[in-house]
Amino acid sequence: MIGGLWRRPMPHEPDATVQNHRFAYRSPPMNVPAGPAGAPRQPPGASADAAEVPVAPPTLEVVDLHKRFGPDREVLAGIGLTLRAGERVALLGESGVGKSTLLNLVAGLERPDSGTIRLAGQPIHAMDEDAAARLRAREIGFVFQAFHLLPHLRLWQNVAIPLLLAGVPAAEARPRAEAMLARVGLGDRSLSMPRELSGGEQQRVALARALVHGPRLILADEPTGNLDPRTGGAALALIDEQVRAHGAALLMVTHSLQAAAIAERRLRLTPAGLETEA
């Protein structure tokens, strides 16, 4: 075994490193028994020697993405972006430039006009709605700018949704959801309804829901926008910890320097495209 399985890859490391083991065998061609939830899956007899690991595709690969709303509103004009396992990217840019649109496209919630979006090699841009929804439920945690909590469900039920969609039995999903609620400081609010919460509290529930299933890709749209600096710092630490624990990749829209500081890459979206920010 080379290094820790879940250590964060350095930017210079090639794809075929040991931390990609889990992903390399995500869709095994053979009869590979699934490990316990969250455990790495390997074919029988697989060795941990990095040299034998097949090259895993990037967690996210966006190529030449175009999106316009109506004839006159070209929002994204040829965006390219690659995120590898363990990478954290902050996405900056002026209001209205298309940051949320880019996240929605990546999550398969909107269709591009042209271009490709691959999630762990799978073309989410070309999938029908059901297939995209299944892939999204399994692989993506999305902290929406507007939270999108389900108003008629209790907090623990909101957080448990990704687990239930993944087929985790309710008896197991509830304690996991409640544990994640505790991680965002809302352990005693499990039975509350979303309307009983402040904006900042709702944002923390949205964060818990996005992280509870250990997604491969975390998309976060201004996840600290409604939080005070201390609570925001705790939320960022939790995101960071989850990225490390699961070898996830993070694409986070933010205006906050505090938030951008957890990313090793900062990109700015402008009408001309994505630019690397110093």
Ligand SMILES: Nc1ncnc2c1ncn2[C@@H]1O[C@H](COP(=O)(O)OP(=O)(O)O)[C@@H](O)[C@H]1O
């Ligand atoms: N569904 C939509 N229909 C029409 N225009 C849209 C739609 N979604 C976003 N837009 C427009 O696309 C532009 C980018 O929006 P958005 O991605 O929300 O920007 P940002 O998140 O960077 O503030 C805005 O001008 C917005 O009005």
Ligand SMILES: [Mg+2]
């Ligand atoms: Mg936005």
